[in-house]
Amino acid sequence: xxxRAQNSLHPWALxxxxxxxxxxxxxxVVHADSDLPDIGNPAGVILSKDxxxxxxxxxxxxxxxxxxxxxxxxxxxxxxxxxxxxxxQTPDGNKHFDYFVVDDSAINAFALPGGFIGINxxxxxxxxxxxxxxxxxxxxxxxxxxxxxxRAVRAQSRQxxxxxxxxxxxxxxxxxxxxxxxxxxxxxxxxGLAAQAQINFTRDEEFEADRVGMGFLHNAGFDPRxxxxxxxxxxxRYGYEEGLIPKILMDHPVTSERIAEGRARAAQYGRPGKIQxxxxxxxxxxxxxxxxxxxxxxxxxxxxxxxxxxxPALSDQYGEAIAMMQRGxxxxxxxxxxxxxxxxxxxILLHIALGQAQVAAGQTQDGLATFAHAEGLFPRNTPLTxxxxxxxxxxxxxxQAHDLLLDLFNNVEPTPSQIRLTALAASAANDPGDAYxxxxxxxxxxxxxxxxxxxxxxxxxxxxxxxxxxxxxKARLQEIRDFLVLQRRQQHERESAENGG
Numbered sequence: 001x002x003x004r005a006q007n008s009l010h011p012w013a014l015x016x017x018x019x020x021x022x023x024x025x026x027x028x029v030v031h032a033d034s035d036l037p038d039i040g041n042p043a044g045v046i047l048s049k050d051x052x053x054x055x056x057x058x059x060x061x062x063x064x065x066x067x068x069x070x071x072x073x074x075x076x077x078x079x080x081x082x083x084x085x086x087x088x089q090t091p092d093g094n095k096h097f098d099y100f101v102v103d104d105s106a107i108n109a110f111a112l113p114g115g116f117i118g119i120n121x122x123x124x125x126x127x128x129x130x131x132x133x134x135x136x137x138x139x140x141x142x143x144x145x146x147x148x149x150x151r152a153v154r155a156q157s158r159q160x161x162x163x164x165x166x167x168x169x170x171x172x173x174x175x176x177x178x179x180x181x182x183x184x185x186x187x188x189x190x191x192g193l194a195a196q197a198q199i200n201f202t203r204d205e206e207f208e209a210d211r212v213g214m215g216f217l218h219n220a221g222f223d224p225r226x227x228x229x230x231x232x233x234x235x236x237r238y239g240y241e242e243g244l245i246p247k248i249l250m251d252h253p254v255t256s257e258r259i260a261e262g263r264a265r266a267a268q269y270g271r272p273g274k275i276q277x278x279x280x281x282x283x284x285x286x287x288x289x290x291x292x293x294x295x296x297x298x299x300x301x302x303x304x305x306x307x308x309x310x311x312p313a314l315s316d317q318y319g320e321a322i323a324m325m326q327r328g329x330x331x332x333x334x335x336x337x338x339x340x341x342x343x344x345x346x347x348i349l350l351h352i353a354l355g356q357a358q359v360a361a362g363q364t365q366d367g368l369a370t371f372a373h374a375e376g377l378f379p380r381n382t383p384l385t386x387x388x389x390x391x392x393x394x395x396x397x398x399x400q401a402h403d404l405l406l407d408l409f410n411n412v413e414p415t416p417s418q419i420r421l422t423a424l425a426a427s428a429a430n431d432p433g434d435a436y437x438x439x440x441x442x443x444x445x446x447x448x449x450x451x452x453x454x455x456x457x458x459x460x461x462x463x464x465x466x467x468x469x470x471x472x473x474k475a476r477l478q479e480i481r482d483f484l485v486l487q488r489r490q491q492h493e494r495e496s497a498e499n500g501g
Contacts, residue, residue: 049114052149053096056114060100061447063118064416070101070121071417072291073383074349078284079119082134085220086141097144099137103292107234109136111143121288126233130277131217131226138213138220139227146212148205210262218269225272228262235259279314283349286319290326299323314344321353330360341370348378352387359391367391382412389425398428416445433462433469440476449480456480 063069070076083099090097097115102108105122112118117140119133127133143149210227218224235256290299303320306312317336324333334357341350351374358367371388378384385408392401402425408414409422423438440455456477460470 051113052147053114056112056116058447059112060098060116060118061445063102065446068103069118070103070288070292071415072101072287073386073415073418074352075101075121075284075288075291076415077381077383078280079137081280082130083117083137083141085222086134086138086216089216089219090141090145097141101288105292109140111140111149113149115144117141117144121292124285124288127230127285128233129223129226130281131223131275132230132233133226133281134220134222135213135217135224135227135230138217138222139209140213141216142209142211142213143205146205146208148209207258207261210258211265214262214265214269218272221275223272223275224266224269225263228259228266231259231262279344279347280349282313282315283318283347286315287322287349290319290322298327300327314340314347318350318353321357325353325357325360330357333357334361334363345377348374348381348384351377352384355391356387359394364391364395368395368397380408380411382408382418386418386421389421393425393428398425398430401425402429402431402434416442419445433459433465433473436462437469437473437476444480449484453477453480453484 060069064071079099079101083097087093087095087097095115097117099117099119101124102118102120104120105125106120107123107126109117109119109123117137119136119140123136124133127136214224214227217227293299300320300323303316303323306316307320317340321333321336321340324330324336334354337350337354337357341347341354344350351370355367355370355374358364358370360367368388368391371384371391374384375381375388385404389401389405392398392404402422405418405422405425409418414422419438419442423435423442426432426438427435436455436459440452440459443449443452443455456473459465459473460477465473
């Protein structure tokens with residue numbers, strides 16, 4: 001799902017370094033003298049797929065810098081697992097897709113250039129089943145596959161490249177301005193300024209994303225009715241606003257026609273058999289309900305009422321335990337979770353929560369044993385490994401934590417927060433060379449190659465490095481310097497082209 005061109009850099013690092021180039025000029029990916037090949041797809045004339053990836057990565061980095069991404073390993077892994085099933089159904093099933101949860105209570109989701117798809121936690125909370133969530137992600141995945149943003153740029157470029165650049169700039173301004181609605185609204189606004197009427201174009205793209213996405217949804221084993229069902233949820237929630245907001249500025253215009261077409265298309269796939277939601281779906285929904293609640297809201301009261309039912313749901317019991325930990329009652333949380341783990345040994349989220357609760361309650365050895373047992377059952381599971389490493393560091397077992405994180409780092413694409421944790425574990429394990437090195441990797445993930453270079457220079461000055469460490473640090477530093485030289489050369493070429501040579 002994440003494969004890209006082979007290089008000595010990690011795939012994620014390639015994208016992040018490339019994203020840095022996109023920030024060099026005002027919209028550096030639009031070239032007046034572009035010699036990109038025209039292979040019959042008008043979207044490719046203005047933006048190459050690498051250009052799209054760079055822009056998308058830059059926007060995601062800005063969202064992270066503004067704390068607009070839910071940096072929760074458990075929630076991230078879940079949404080990536082659902083998205084991964086859909087991405088596998090695309091024509092290029094090994095294409096890079098990156099699904100993440102946005103810290104926004106509004107019901108919304110959005111696609112960014114290059115395969116980046118955000119879904120607001122509010123969307124997950126109001127969903128009624130997993131196929132509805134998958135339906136939203138399938139629709140956004142189709143936007144990526146159909147390259148709708150690049151096509152919009154191409155459409156506007158018939159008037160001027162400056163207009164095309166304005167559309168891309170609006171994406172960045174939207175991200176900086178605070179959230180997913182601003183991102184898509186910015187694109188729509190730029191289109192509206194450039195061409196007086198783009199409503200049909202936008203509606204056509206939405207219908208196309210519905211049609212293409214529903215195929216992904218069905219082929220991935222979800223109920224295709226999940227997509228129109230969720231549109232109906234949107235209609236009930238926001239339908240009264242349609243007459244007040246210009247359609248061009250609405251992220252996802254929902255009409256009775258669109259819902260009816262979705263239901264008819266879903267019916268063409270036949271009535272699916274019984275499709276069971278994964279256990280993780282309901283648990284993650286309750287987890288997000290707790291961790292995104294306002295700080296002055298005590299969610300224990302909510303779950304106490306829910307648990308009055310005769311046969312309380314596993315998800316509500318899990319939610320209560322997370323709420324207990326959040327309010328400083330880990331012992332009570334552990335008491336809830338221990339029997340649940342015994343009854344549902346195959347549910348990773350329960351093992352993680354129990355280990356955390358035990359460590360927080362001062363039952364450190366029990367907590368570490370819980371994590372060790374779970375690690376044997378689910379090796380290299382990202383949230384489990386991260387939480388286990390955090391527990392080991394809290395227990396003073398820093399070298400083991402560092403080794404555990406390095407194994408994960410070298411086998412699974414890391415997030416910026418995981419890279420930073422790896423650096424902290426190296427420092428705590430008294431390995432300053434690796435601490436500087438991974439802080440350099442963290443700065444790369446944030447797009448700051450100058451600071452990354454500085455961290456690597458400090459790593460090379462660390463005494464008692466092994467030969468392997470020294471060569472690795474030197475090679476990485478040289479890669480960054482080469483990228484910076486290339487960036488300066490490209491910037492000079494752009495300026496020369498703009499000035500007429």
